[in-house]
Amino acid sequence: MNLVKISIKNITDKPYQAVLTLIMLIMGVALASLLVLVGGALDDSFKKNIKGIDMVVGAKGSPLQLILSAVYQIDSPTGNISLAEADQLAKNRLVDKTIQLSYGDSYKGRRIIGTSSDYLELYEAQFEEGTIFKESFEAVLGALVAEENDLKIGDEFFSAHGDDETAEIHGDHPFRVTGVLKRSGSVLDKLIITKPESVWEVHSYEGDTSEKDITAMLVTFKNKMGMISLPRMVNKNTSMQAALPAIEINRLLGLFSVGISTLRIVSLVVLILGAVSIFVSMINSLKERSYELALIRSMGATKTQVFSMTVIEAMVLGVLGIVVGLAVSHGGIYVLNQIVTDQFGVSIGLFQLLKGEWIIIVVTLCLCFLAALLPALRTLSMDVSKVLSSHVK
């Protein structure tokens, strides 16, 4: 028998009221935590992949499409650009590093990217097994691709034209696996990487380099000056288009953020409703229970103890709401992850709390405390003798 135990008894004595309050708290916490988890993963996933890329150059078209296709590999390319023109840009004194990408073919829906080893270094890729490609038609597989198709070193496969799984197969040039990458959470996980020559040879490009095309080029600037002058220069003076990933992604996330902040307000409102429910049920039960509390005082309970009982009751509900709410959101994400591993790969530890979730915990506890504060303060000013004697008949 102690204050916490009595408080819990008082909660379970009115189960319907408690369940109603708990549902609101759980929904509020779960929704808020889901927003933090998904929003954080979205942000993470987008920002992780543009690390080290200042500018993307590709065929003219939608800049967002160029970024989505060249950086995230989730949209169709805007077209091809001439390798010669790209090489010329790479020599610009404001350009530090460039990575050329040639793509358009796929294997079972996974893109094949013709590029150099710099692309792997950009994402700090590590090999699970094997080594990097040395010759044409040698390929390194992203972790997800290897897993899905059960491909190992030495295995061979044929590429298909386009991204479509049912597309025409290029039957004469098999690719051979030389390495498999460790899972990194970056875009590499779902790619097949090979030498650019492999892509060109599949499409039977021959002759001198001036005729060769690439799909896009990732550019790192030497300094901030590049950011200012190069995109304008490319867009104005060449047949290519330059897009800045940071700007495009912020624009894209800006579209999401309206929805996310609306949902954030909704979750806060639900949490406040939970707190109001605690407040109302306490004010109500306080009237009913004022005699009970006076009785407890007559048994020697101090004002502090009676005050604490009321606060503890609200806090127990709050803690329960937080624990169950977080379990719901983390469990939900965990289940979702099992179903759709390939999309965003929202990788969240089942028992790991993000910073935003600590804020949710603190906010919820504060709301519960505030809800209990007024009813609890009223117990302090109670005239015990009067309450006890007024109860007679």
Added chain:
Amino acid sequence: MNHILKTLDLKFSYSDNEVLNFPNFSVAKGEHSLISGNSGVGKTTLLHLIGGLLTVSDGEIWVSGLSLSSLSKRELDEFRGKNIGFVFQQPSFIRSLNVQQNIEAAQYFGKGTINKEKAIHLLKKLGLEKYRKRGTYELSGGERQRLAIARALSISPEILLADEPTSSLDDSNAFNVYELLVTEADANGATLIVVTHDNRLKAQFKNCLEL
């Protein structure tokens, strides 16, 4: 001094123009006593003053030699929890707790520690043992009153303060309750002080205070 209770020139006022004066009264340890008087003369006020639920405006109360006016509110709570067992006219309990837990709660709030054996012993003695896991609202009127007595005695108080314990009962039940109070007070080393307007009890007590 072997007085369990002693009052001197006791005054209490709810407001300035309404002052209650109480005659001096003293009770020796083990000397069960009665405070009687008609409604409105301040019986319950005196009971609450002795129990430390109210503080005196003037004068002094000593319980076991302890001057109540020298105690802070906090100390009064502690004093009450350790020394006074109340039996109110309408037996009331903590609704969410069962019969035995209600007794344990009184021990917890009064003494800070729980004595399960004592709780069960009292329930057994007052014929409530079979109800100990039940809700208090399931008990009959008589059972509720016995539980209230068991609860008051569960802290082994110096003084058992009973407020109108018999006024709503018929003659035979009133006498039974009186017997029970005296027997249990003796058994638990408490001094019984009954506050009532029930004249049937007067003959039973040697030490009476008429307000």
